[in-house]
Amino acid sequence: MKHTPVYGLMAEFDNPEAVVHAARKTYEAGYKKIDAYSPFPIEALSEAIGFHYNFVPLVVLIGGILGGLSGFALQYWIHVINYPVVVGGRPLNSWPAFIVVTFEMTILFAGISAVFGMLALNGLPMPYHPVFNVPRFALASKDRFFLIVFSSDPRYNALETRRFLESFSPRSISEVPS
Numbered sequence: 110m111k112h113t114p115v116y117g118l119m120a121e122f123d124n125p126e127a128v129v130h131a132a133r134k135t136y137e138a139g140y141k142k143i144d145a146y147s148p149f150p151i152e153a154l155s156e157a158i159g160f161h162y163n164f165v166p167l168v169v170l171i172g173g174i175l176g177g178l179s180g181f182a183l184q185y186w187i188h189v190i191n192y193p194v195v196v197g198g199r200p201l202n203s204w205p206a207f208i209v210v211t212f213e214m215t216i217l218f219a220g221i222s223a224v225f226g227m228l229a230l231n232g233l234p235m236p237y238h239p240v241f242n243v244p245r246f247a248l249a250s251k252d253r254f255f256l257i258v259f260s261s262d263p264r265y266n267a268l269e270t271r272r273f274l275e276s277f278s279p280r281s282i283s284e285v286p287s
Contacts, residue, residue, distance in 0.1 A: 114287045116239040117259040118270050119246070120279035125151050128254035131277040132157035135258065138273065142262035146240070146255040168226030169219050176218025180211040243283045257285065 122128040125147060132145050136159050143158050184207045188194075193201050228234070240246050240257065249255055256279075258270050267284075274282050 115260045115267070116242075116285040116287045117257045117261075117265070118267070118274060119240065119243060119255050119257040119283045119285050120274045120277065121245055121248075121281045121283070122254040122256065122277075122279050125154070125254055127277065127279075128256055129153050129157050131256050131274070131279070134277070135256065135273070139264050140258050140262050140270075141264075142259040144257050144259070146246075146249045146257075148250050148252060148254075164230055165223065165227050168230070169223045172222025172226070173215045173219035175222075177211050177215035179218070180214025181207055183214075184210055239285050239287050242286050245281060245283060253280070 120131065122131065128145055128147065129151060132143065132154060135143055136157060141159060145154050145158055147154060181204075185202060188203070188207075189201045195201070199206075240255075245253070246255065256274075258265060258274070260267075264270075271282060
């Protein structure tokens, strides 16, 4: 008999208040590797599972700074080092003339880093995820709410975690195979 490794235990709830309550109590009980799924965004749910900071704004800021610096450096290199031409008596390093391209490069790099940073930090593209092995998870996009405790959590014990999740009276509890 072949034993498949377990990805975690997933509890199914009927309403958003129940999943937020269960997530909050689960996090307070010491489970840190948990996740929740719902058919629409629930602001309190991300805080309940311990997700407090998003790194996408930092990635966008770094991308924007790099874009601005590269736009300015490109123009400086062209106009001062590589092909210096005095036009109308202006100095070679005429930074007011560089503002437009510097601004556009900042916006371009920030936008590109936002897209790729979001994809990378979300772990996308991900054509396969173990939660799709649970047949009832198809309802997560309709009207059900799910809370999963990952088996990689240090506090995870199959029996104790199942009993703990049963204390919230979920609709069902499923073992998620890897």
